[in-house]
Amino acid sequence: MPPPLTPVITVFERSPDCGTGLARDMRVRWALEEVGQRYEVRPVSFGAMKEPAHRALQPFGQIPTYEEGALALFESGAIVLHIAEHHAGLLPEEPNARARAIAWMFAALNTVEPPILEHQNAVLLEADKSWHDARLPLLEDRIRERLGELADRLGNVDWLDGAFSAGDLMMVSVLLRLRESGLLEEYSSLCAYVARGKARAAYKRAFAAQLALFLGKPPAGW
Amino acid sequence: MPPPLTPVITVFERSPDCGTGLARDMRVRWALEEVGQRYEVRPVSFGAMKEPAHRALQPFGQIPTYEEGALALFESGAIVLHIAEHHAGLLPEEPNARARAIAWMFAALNTVEPPILEHQNAVLLEADKSWHDARLPLLEDRIRERLGELADRLGNVDWLDGAFSAGDLMMVSVLLRLRESGLLEEYSSLCAYVARGKARAAYKRAFAAQLALFLGKPPAGW
Numbered sequence: 001m002p003p004p005l006t007p008v009i010t011v012f013e014r015s016p017d018c019g020t021g022l023a024r025d026m027r028v029r030w031a032l033e034e035v036g037q038r039y040e041v042r043p044v045s046f047g048a049m050k051e052p053a054h055r056a057l058q059p060f061g062q063i064p065t066y067e068e069g070a071l072a073l074f075e076s077g078a079i080v081l082h083i084a085e086h087h088a089g090l091l092p093e094e095p096n097a098r099a100r101a102i103a104w105m106f107a108a109l110n111t112v113e114p115p116i117l118e119h120q121n122a123v124l125l126e127a128d129k130s131w132h133d134a135r136l137p138l139l140e141d142r143i144r145e146r147l148g149e150l151a152d153r154l155g156n157v158d159w160l161d162g163a164f165s166a167g168d169l170m171m172v173s174v175l176l177r178l179r180e181s182g183l184l185e186e187y188s189s190l191c192a193y194v195a196r197g198k199a200r201a202a203y204k205r206a207f208a209a210q211l212a213l214f215l216g217k218p219p220a221g222w
Numbered sequence: 223m224p225p226p227l228t229p230v231i232t233v234f235e236r237s238p239d240c241g242t243g244l245a246r247d248m249r250v251r252w253a254l255e256e257v258g259q260r261y262e263v264r265p266v267s268f269g270a271m272k273e274p275a276h277r278a279l280q281p282f283g284q285i286p287t288y289e290e291g292a293l294a295l296f297e298s299g300a301i302v303l304h305i306a307e308h309h310a311g312l313l314p315e316e317p318n319a320r321a322r323a324i325a326w327m328f329a330a331l332n333t334v335e336p337p338i339l340e341h342q343n344a345v346l347l348e349a350d351k352s353w354h355d356a357r358l359p360l361l362e363d364r365i366r367e368r369l370g371e372l373a374d375r376l377g378n379v380d381w382l383d384g385a386f387s388a389g390d391l392m393m394v395s396v397l398l399r400l401r402e403s404g405l406l407e408e409y410s411s412l413c414a415y416v417a418r419g420k421a422r423a424a425y426k427r428a429f430a431a432q433l434a435l436f437l438g439k440p441p442a443g444w
Contacts, residue, residue: 059375060333060368071318077332078325096293103300109332110299111282114339121340126360131353138348146282153281 006040007032007068009079010057011213013043019214020179021207024076025064027173029209031080031166033202035087041213077109080166090166097162104160104167112150113174115142119181143183151187158196172197228262229254229290231301232279233435235265241436242401243429246298247286249395251431253302253388255424257309265435299331302388312388319384326382326389334372335396337364341403365405373409380418394419 009032011025025041032039048054050061057065058074065072066079073079081102084090091098119139126132150171154160159168175194178184184191197203212218231254233247247263254261270276272283279287280296287294288301295301303324306312313320341361348354372393376382381390397416400406406413419425 055371055374060329060371062333071321073321073325075325075328075332077328078321081324081328082321099293099295099300099304102303103295103297106297106299106303106331107282109328110297110335111284113332114336117336118340118343121364126357129353129357131351131357135348135351135353142343149277149282152277 005069006038007066008040008042009067010044010054010063010065011041011210012063013045013048015210015214019211021210022177022179023063023210026206026210027076027170028064028066028079028083029206030169030173030203031083031090033205034169034200035083035089037083037087041209043213077105077170080170081105084166090169092162092165100161101165101167104165105170108167108170108174112146112171113177115139115146116174116177119143120177123180140181140183143178143181144186147183147187147190151189154189154193156189158193164200168193168197227291228260229288230262230264231289232266232276232285232287233263233432234285235267235270237432237436241433243432244399244401245285245432248428248432249298249392250286250288250301250305251428252391252395252425253305253312255427256391256422257305257311259305259309263431263435299327299392302392303327306388312391314384314387322383323387323389326387327392330389330392330396334368334393335399337361337368338396338399341365342399345402362403362405365400365403366408369405369409369412373411376411376415378411380415386422390415390419 009025009028012023015023017023029039044054044063049058049063054065055061057067057072060074062074064076064079065074066082067073071082073082080090091101119136119142122132122135122139126135159165160171161167172194175184175190176198184194198207231247231250234245237245239245251261266276266285271280271285276287277283279289279294282296284296286298286301287296288304289295293304295304302312313323341358341364344354344357344361348357381387382393383389394416397406397412398420406416420429
């Protein structure tokens with residue numbers, strides 16, 4: 001059998017975020033839409049995700065994965081970078097600007113997202129613990145430190161370093177996880193930054209596609 | 223003035239890890255040693271790290287940064303990737319294997335390191351809290367889940383995907399942060415994996431250099 005020409009990504013069969021676009025396949029969908037690459041989705045149940053067949057693709061039993069011919073990848077950061085390297089539109093051509101855009105991808109995933117994940121774990125996994133209420137302000141302050149630094153760097157420009165890049169795609173995606181915390185609203189420039197990301201046609205198409213899957217109907221145009 | 227030909231990295235003037243190699247400049251030093259690239263270090267004090275001059279290089283007021291001619295980068299993951307892309311020795315040449323090695327870098331930084339950082343925050347920032355002792359087992363179990371999955375994938379081979387790569391460099395660096403937790407010792411194959419990383423000549427040279435800085439003397443051969 002010849003390898004598929006269209007990339008296939010795995011997504012939650014029924015996303016725990018109820019189609020609000022916080023699952024990590026959204027980052028990959030958005031990147032694919034930005035570069036105009038068609039893709040197919042293969043929904044995976046929570047049970048199947050932890051089975052050997054899926055773990056062969058994703059050792060940690062998560063989504064998304066990305067298959068394109070003989071290539072199988074995991075980690076949304078790596079997948080977005082792969083897409084960005086193989087299509088125009090998500091990384092600058094000038095080598096130094098390209099390296100800086102990639103640095104912002106890592107900053108999103110390894111500097112800004114960890115305190116957000118820690119906060120999310122407290123809300124999702126420790127809500128019934130005696131320390132929950134007392135701990136939350138500490139976690140919020142750790143996030144505020146990062147948001148303040150990010151807002152200082154962003155200043156009053158539209159994107160982190162020149163034109164919109166994979167770095168912005170990843171940073172906006174990470175900041176979106178703060179939605180229910182109310183913390184983003186303390187930084188008006190970051191709210192506007194996230195809003196600019198969500199206003200992009202590619203984001204909207206990706207969002208519609210993952211919501212349609214959750215609601216059980218294909219998006220218009222499929 | 224012509225741009226410097228030798229890359230310059232910033233490091234802690236006096237590392238809070240007391241020269242045990244856990245500061246993130248170690249990841250960059252190791253990568254530079256693997257590819258045989260000479261480099262210079264510029265120590266930065268805790269105070270200077272939070273000043274505008276350093277934040278212009280590193281918006282979050284951290285180390286390391288990397289300057290090479292007109293290029294200024296931050297985020298150890300991005301710096302290691304940049305080094306790996308511009309020298310032989312840290313990424314396979316075959317494109318799919320190269321993409322998979324990069325995926326392991328992201329897995330180290332965005333899947334394996336976050337629960338380790340959460341545990342570290344509990345130890346460093348919440349040791350005086352009433353919940354400290356009760357919470358630690360929860361955090362340890364979150365780490366064990368990842369370690370078990372990683373050990374399953376590694377199996378009985380030396381490195382995560384073929385030859386040693388930037389993915390292994392980053393994963394070993396992340397696992398080293400578990401040293402004082404005792405958790406790594408529950409997974410003999412991961413202990414051996416980390417030991418293989420530490421046994422590399424490049425690791426040893428990088429470790430000696432950062433320790434020498436902490437101890438206030440240059441390593442032999444400088």
